[in-house]
Amino acid sequence: MTHKERPLDVVILAAGQGTRMKSALPKVLHPVAGRPMVAWAVKAAQELGARDIVVVTGHGAEQVEAALAASGVRFARQAQQLGTGNAFLVGAEALRHQGDADILVLYGDTPLLRPETLRALLADHRAHNSALTILTAELPDATGYGRILRDADGHVERIVEEKAATPEEKAVREFNSGVYVLDARAPELARRITNDNPAGEYYLTDLLELYRQEGAQVRAFKLHDPDEVMGANDRVQLAQAAAVLRRRINTAHMQAGVTLQDPSTIQIEDTVTLGRDVTLEPGVILRGQTRVADGVTIGAYSVVTDSVLEEGVIVKPHSVLEGAHVGKGSDVGPFARLRPGTVLEESVHIGNFVETKNARLAEGVKAGHLAYLGDVTIGAETNVGAGTIIANFDGVHKHQSTVGAGVFIGSNATLIAPRVIGDAAFIAAGSAVHADVPEGALAIARGKQRTLEGWSRRYWSGMHEGVRKKLPWLAGWLERQ
Structure with a gap:
């Protein structure tokens, strides 16, 4: 089987708690333009024709799984939140087939990624026979993101996280979106990721060095629109993502008549x-x-x-x-x-x-x-x-x-x-x-009408004079009777 003929499996990471949402609802279930955020990733994977889709759940797993129950995806639970490397491994090991597919890694909180972008990413990965292709973008200020560092020939050398970056590295504008296409060796290499870092977590970004140690090709596929990989980590970002999607949806309908x-x-x-x-x-x-x-x-x-x-x-x-x-x-x-x-x-x-x-x-x-x-x-x-x-x-x-x-x-x-x-x-x-x-x-089902002639004059005449004085129209009417 050639690289281009390989099937595609998708692992969607959706186990995080999302404390910045300040909500009892798991972050990935917050709705955006009619779908829970995680359902946008599922939709994108399905439009790519993925053979197998596994959603990794953790925080609020029961709710997330119930929300996606009718979508045809499968689930793998991350028992402890040990980092993206561990979450990926949990999902990859739950795939129905092992060792014969490219694996696309998506996230449950990035609803703006277009299927056409992912198709282009996958095509680039396969056209260059890459082992790992990273989806990247540029921002004037990439604060908060891991930076993509390249060698003198422009090849991806490593990813440095914000906390570990030098001032020179922080000035780099190209950032890591966290979206990857990996070859079939990825689960095996992921088992070799260690948690030897200050946070004690297993980082999926460590796969880059593991691939490089094997002499495999690592590429970056750069997005033109960095908004596509914008995450929704709080209510402000959720509203911003919703606004982008509304514009896309409205534009598509107008173009369709x-x-x-x-x-x-x-x-x-x-x-x-x-x-x-x-x-x-x-x-x-x-x-x-x-x-x-x-x-x-x-x-x-x-x-x-x-x-x-x-x-x-x-x-x-x-x-x-x-x-x-x-x-x-x-x-x-x-x-x-x-x-x-x-x-x-x-x-x-x-x-x-x-x-x-x-x-x-x-x-x-x-x-x-x-x-x-x-x-x-x-x-x-x-x-x-x-x-x-x-x-x-x-x-x-x-x-x-x-x-x-x-x-x-x-x-x-x-x-x-x-x-x-x-x-x-x-x-x-x-x-x-x-x-x-x-x-x-x-x-006809109503009471018979009775009409009592002169009743109003007798009613008002018996009313206290002070009340009548408050109603000028009444005094005039009584005088005319």
């Missing part, structure tokens, strides 16, 4: 899918497994999570959708809330301050304003009046109601679940419906 009216204010998570000719107004947030079809418009400051919007849907400003399915040609909002389990079929109208939950509305249903529709199925072309409430909860259990097609529900009606309302029925405004309504019937 999506209109972002103000990209700096729009947040689209990496897991979201958008069709062509979608328009996003300022302040829109799209999260989770949201899928937006062609020609959809989402109004300003709307938040859409785990929802499907079919062709031509209009979501008006300040609407919140979560776990909803909105059918072709429907419109929602402004200020509407669609909660999980909502299904709107084609050409449904949901207006301002309408809330739905576990509700299925058939084609042409209209609920224009100020309604709560929970645990209900509503038939085609039904009109839901302003202030309609489906009273679905009895304090212990939720109850399902069914409203037929072509029903007219008057304003401020309350349907006390579980109810069945037949096709073409009418519900009089202000009714509290506590019995089923047959097809084509009119239901």
Whole structure:
């Protein structure tokens, strides 16, 4: 097998505690643009076509492993935090195959590395038949990083850590990112790393000297954009990484035919899918497994999570959708809330301050304003009046109601679940419906109105004079009576 034909295995180091986050959540699980940080490394490895991916866990291992359980990766636990050399060895020994692959080392807290960068790194490693290729970059001030020191011919000679560097070495701008491609001998050499240093840890950087002692070729592959290897070690760096990823995601969508009216204010998570000719107004947030079809418009400051919007849907400003399915040609909002389990079929109208939950509305249903529709199925072309409430909860259990097609529900009606309302029925405004309504019937469920002539004059005339004086309009009205 030639060097170029070798398979690729990936070891992702994700065992650190990340104390600078000051969080109960393991550092690598802090979300960035819709994925935990460590999941970005997993995604990159999968896009490279890695044969085997092992994530080395330690601090918060159970949480990290649970978060990645569905991704198809495997795990190896570092029982004690003994340094990167030990963590790599733990991961490498857990690979399914030994001695026949190049091994890429990634980290759970560097979400900005592009797959195309890693492809170029791997191609360079294989093209030069290198034993170890280090991903490097340059900064005007590389303080905090290990420096790459080269010999007179420009070959990588060693890596010196910040604490051990001389003033001249600290002036070097090229730094070690910690990302490596290693040949198949790496696990064997890693067993020879010692912890003979002030920290008493096993450093993966010591592999460089071990390879050099064998006369193997060590190379550096220099990045043009040092931001790609920026780690997120605290909340400030986390926010900076998120900003970079948002720009990348937004740019990719615009290049694919999506209109972002103000990209700096729009947040689209990496897991979201958008069709062509979608328009996003300022302040829109799209999260989770949201899928937006062609020609959809989402109004300003709307938040859409785990929802499907079919062709031509209009979501008006300040609407919140979560776990909803909105059918072709429907419109929602402004200020509407669609909660999980909502299904709107084609050409449904949901207006301002309408809330739905576990509700299925058939084609042409209209609920224009100020309604709560929970645990209900509503038939085609039904009109839901302003202030309609489906009273679905009895304090212990939720109850399902069914409203037929072509029903007219008057304003401020309350349907006390579980109810069945037949096709073409009418519900009089202000009714509290506590019995089923047959097809084509009119239901009136409200108290009979009584009108008492002259009642207001008698009421106010009996009121204390001091109260009447505070209401000038009242004195004039009483005088006219």
